[in-house]
Amino acid sequence: MPSHVTPPRGMRDFLPAEKRRRERVLSTIRDVYRSFGFDEIETPVVEGTEYLHSGLGGDNEKQVFAVLRRGLDVEALRAAGSPLDLADLGLRFDLTVPLARFYASHRGELPTVFRAVQVAPVWRAEKPQKGRYRQFVQCDIDILGEAGPLAEIELISATTAVLAQLGLTETTIRVNDRRVLLGVLAHWGVPAELTDRALVELDKLDKIGVEGVVAQLAALGVEGGDLAAQLGQLGEATWQSVTDAAPPAWLDREAFGDLLALRAALPTATLVFDPTLVRGMGYYTGTIFEVAHPDFAYSLGGGGRYDGMIGRFLGTDVPAAGFSLGFERIVDLVELGEHDDDGLALVHDRGVPAVELVSLQRELLAAGESRVRLVKRAKNLSNQLDGLAAAGFRRFASVRGGEAAADLSIRPVGD
Structure with missing residues (x-):
């Protein structure tokens, strides 16, 4: 390792x-x-060596990551006049x-x-x-x-x-x-x-x-x-x-x-x-x-x-x-300001059934939320909310079990 x-x-x-x-x-x-x-x-990440080494790329042609041909054996290695003889493709430069x-x-x-x-x-x-x-x-x-x-x-x-x-x-x-x-x-x-x-x-x-x-x-x-x-x-x-x-x-x-x-x-x-x-x-x-x-x-x-x-x-x-x-x-x-997609975290207790959590998530997404994450409640909620804020989640709701999406109390992460 x-x-x-x-x-x-x-x-x-x-x-x-x-x-x-x-x-x-x-x-x-x-x-x-x-x-x-x-x-x-969109084009492939690799191109043929005949294109990458056509004389059009200047010094960049010397910096191509070459891709070895399939099926090379010892005889092919011995017969090669240069490393490029062993490659038929390369990553685009x-x-x-x-x-x-x-x-x-x-x-x-x-x-x-x-x-x-x-x-x-x-x-x-x-x-x-x-x-x-x-x-x-x-x-x-x-x-x-x-x-x-x-x-x-x-x-x-x-x-x-x-x-x-x-x-x-x-x-x-x-x-x-x-x-x-x-x-x-x-x-x-x-x-x-x-x-x-x-x-x-x-x-x-x-x-x-x-x-x-x-x-x-x-x-x-x-x-x-x-x-x-x-x-x-x-x-x-x-x-x-x-x-x-x-x-x-x-x-x-x-x-x-x-x-x-x-x-x-x-x-x-x-x-x-x-x-x-x-x-x-x-x-x-x-x-x-x-x-x-x-x-x-x-x-x-x-x-x-x-x-x-x-x-x-x-x-x-x-x-x-x-x-x-x-x-x-x-x-x-580039300096970016706050983004409209602020994310909603559903912080749930450990005993809430998975089927209930997924159902809440689907309801919220169907109602117009653009990003909803299921988060198991940690012992230190304050640190957990700080981590969610760093990940782009500006709002959260506590889920104890049995709530409908309309009954959730959604609050800013900073509260």
């Missing part, structure tokens, strides 16, 4: 109170997204790759423009740390089949409505476009074959600072004595600074025009133009965005346009854009 019975590292158990809290936040997220016309779908596979499987049954919601756990075999787990919940919305900016506008509009409903009023949406990033790298003279690696280094700006990024770019062969100053200017760039004067040489005018149109369509959202925003996934093709909050060094979510992904599964390109909320970080920020 192990001395410590704990969940696997980077994974967690949730006690009833925390589980209720999480479900209430998830319910709010689902309800708001549904009100914006999105339909919820995000919800976007499964969505692409789902759409390719069911396109004929879906509308021309499909608005999807997915709320589900994902798994990554990374080093656990504060706010970062090996199993965590993602809340994704995606619009497939809409090539114009309406998709991005809907995604940001719906997500800012979710944040407002949860009381997260201090958030901002950082926006950029992959075409802006490519223009910056071209301005610096980065060869096309080094673009992806240069973007990886630029994405580290908030972690290693300007000098660190300059050093990493120099190691790739990117030269320029004023590179540090240019990076600083990128970090300070705002809508106003690039529209008041002549646009800087690195700015892709068409992409920036699309971002301005986005801002015009979302006057109530706090959008911030950030040309250093990269987003780690290599599948983004246009607009990208992240949710920032002053209480977190990390983003609370993000997404963008990924027009090239569906075609990898379907053989035909389909325009696509999505927004993913980091639920584990958001749930810690």
